[in-house]
Amino acid sequence: MANIEGERAKHRAAQIDSIKRVASHLIAEKGADGLSLRAVAREIGVVSSALYRYFANRDELLTALIYDAYNDLGASVERSEARISRSDCRRRWAVTCRAVRRWARSHPHEFSLLYGTPVPGYRAPKTTIEAASRVVIVMGEILSDSTIASSHGRSVRRSRDVAAFLDVDGLARILPGVPEDFYVRALMAWTLIFGSISFELFGHYVGSVNSPGRLFDEVVEELGELLGI
Amino acid sequence: MANIEGERAKHRAAQIDSIKRVASHLIAEKGADGLSLRAVAREIGVVSSALYRYFANRDELLTALIYDAYNDLGASVERSEARISRSDCRRRWAVTCRAVRRWARSHPHEFSLLYGTPVPGYRAPKTTIEAASRVVIVMGEILSDSTIASSHGRSVRRSRDVAAFLDVDGLARILPGVPEDFYVRALMAWTLIFGSISFELFGHYVGSVNSPGRLFDEVVEELGELLGI
DNA sequence: AGGAATAGAGAGCACTGCTCTCTATTCAAG
DNA sequence: CTTGAATAGAGAGCAGTGCTCTCTATTCCT
Numbered sequence: 001m002a003n004i005e006g007e008r009a010k011h012r013a014a015q016i017d018s019i020k021r022v023a024s025h026l027i028a029e030k031g032a033d034g035l036s037l038r039a040v041a042r043e044i045g046v047v048s049s050a051l052y053r054y055f056a057n058r059d060e061l062l063t064a065l066i067y068d069a070y071n072d073l074g075a076s077v078e079r080s081e082a083r084i085s086r087s088d089c090r091r092r093w094a095v096t097c098r099a100v101r102r103w104a105r106s107h108p109h110e111f112s113l114l115y116g117t118p119v120p121g122y123r124a125p126k127t128t129i130e131a132a133s134r135v136v137i138v139m140g141e142i143l144s145d146s147t148i149a150s151s152h153g154r155s156v157r158r159s160r161d162v163a164a165f166l167d168v169d170g171l172a173r174i175l176p177g178v179p180e181d182f183y184v185r186a187l188m189a190w191t192l193i194f195g196s197i198s199f200e201l202f203g204h205y206v207g208s209v210n211s212p213g214r215l216f217d218e219v220v221e222e223l224g225e226l227l228g229i
Numbered sequence: 230m231a232n233i234e235g236e237r238a239k240h241r242a243a244q245i246d247s248i249k250r251v252a253s254h255l256i257a258e259k260g261a262d263g264l265s266l267r268a269v270a271r272e273i274g275v276v277s278s279a280l281y282r283y284f285a286n287r288d289e290l291l292t293a294l295i296y297d298a299y300n301d302l303g304a305s306v307e308r309s310e311a312r313i314s315r316s317d318c319r320r321r322w323a324v325t326c327r328a329v330r331r332w333a334r335s336h337p338h339e340f341s342l343l344y345g346t347p348v349p350g351y352r353a354p355k356t357t358i359e360a361a362s363r364v365v366i367v368m369g370e371i372l373s374d375s376t377i378a379s380s381h382g383r384s385v386r387r388s389r390d391v392a393a394f395l396d397v398d399g400l401a402r403i404l405p406g407v408p409e410d411f412y413v414r415a416l417m418a419w420t421l422i423f424g425s426i427s428f429e430l431f432g433h434y435v436g437s438v439n440s441p442g443r444l445f446d447e448v449v450e451e452l453g454e455l456l457g458i
Numbered sequence: 459a460g461g462a463a464t465a466g467a468g469a470g471c472a473c474t475g476c477t478c479t480c481t482a483t484t485c486a487a488g
Numbered sequence: 489c490t491t492g493a494a495t496a497g498a499g500a501g502c503a504g505t506g507c508t509c510t511c512t513a514t515t516c517c518t
Binding site for chain 2 (some may be wrong): 009032115116129132165167169173178194195196200203204205207209210213226
């Protein structure tokens with residue numbers, strides 16, 4: 001079972017790769033709605049029913065592509081961030097945020113797939129969530145490092161018991177060393193970064209923002225201050 | 230031409246109404262992807278080709294529904310905000326933001342239609358943009374009123390020349406009396422309010438936020454402070 | 459009253475996701 | 489090495505989609 005050397009197993013892996021590659025191109029060109037199994041089959045020179053040997057249905061293929069896209073985004077952001085000196089938290093923060101935006105702008109349809117309207121009912125296989133966390137983890141590390149380094153006494157609003165509405169255990173794993181008072185602001189930063197990019201890509205800034213990139217940089221800086229980075 | 234009294238004109242208006250009503254229900258139940266012209270036709274007891282007498286294609290019907298949804302959201306938010314004393318800007322701000330969230334949660338598919346992945350290529354007929362502005366206008370008025378009332382000297386980051394990347398004319402119309410230094414923060418607030426709701430509805434808070442409502446309230450308050458409301 | 463505009467019916471085209479059956483190939487165990 | 493099982497793909501077919509075209513009945517306007 002699952003003989004990795006067999007001719008069949010090899011062919012299978014290659015086919016799955018082909019399917020995902022072609023499907024990925026289709027999505028990049030025409031968006032998730034434009035992804036048609038029949039078009040994929042046509043492209044790789046096979047009849048449409050053959051695809052069902054590899055993916056039970058369209059949603060399953062889409063889920064696989066979502067997983068890959070999260071990993072692509074994550075890897076891209078990790079690479080950019082890794083190039084910056086660990087001690088320069090401000091720059092790490094700015095570079096990380098800009099890397100997210102750059103990926104989003106060069107993969108608009110994939111970004112929509114990840115952060116736009118969810119396509120299936122739910123799309124929360126555990127592996128997907130894990131892949132989705134990669135960007136968040138990078139951001140969390142920066143905040144952690146900066147908090148530890150500066151032990152700043154920056155005033156944070158009266159904290160209220162954050163444990164009442166946040167999953168403090170989960171957040172503590174992403175934000176080690178960061179006081180709970182900061183959790184709300186950290187979530188705000190995460191949300192606003194992706195919210196800004198969505199607003200830009202989805203056209204909501206048309207008519208009020210001429211250079212979304214400049215605004216984004218301002219937002220990143222403002223958030224850096226709010227977080228004490 | 231356009232005789233509003235004629236039997237035909239009356240029937241036409243009624244049919245358009247029926248179509249939109251049925252289509253709206255379909256979207257509310259199954260989302261924009263689940264909207265099928267044939268299903269609408271079936272429901273109102275007419276053959277599918279007849280619908281093309283009223284809407285040139287699916288996108289045009291969708292655009293009409295988007296327009297209506299923007300207006301429904303706008304009217305709902307305006308109603309809530311109007312109930313608060315004009316002088317109590319903090320409360321007006323909180324109530325307005327909560328009204329947006331309440332509408333979004335009771336109309337999740339419509340919210341996705343407006344603020345999720347854009348469906349056609351572009352959807353920017355002028356009337357739609359106008360309808361979309363209603364919520365923004367309410368928010369802008371609150372910020373204006375609070376700025377004028379308090380003439381606070383709250384410290385805002387070095388301003389940079391905002392005119393270089395924002396449409397200051399357009400923004401000045403929405404934010405009369407608000408100094409340009411605040412424009413970036415105002416845009417941040419707008420973006421974060423809708424970004425938070427998107428993250429909640431699209432499932433990105435699963436695993437880190439237990440009560441999105443509580444988090445939302447915190448965010449609203451934090452934004453209020455950032456804006457000096 | 460008669461010609462023009464309109465609403466709807468109905469057939470049809472090209473496309474979709476998906477299922478089912480049937481054949482050819484590879485695999486793995488005797 | 490052979491033989492029976494597992495697998496990949498082909499091909500037909502079903503039910504659904506958006507949309508177009510033609511044809512008929514009704515309303516409108518002059």
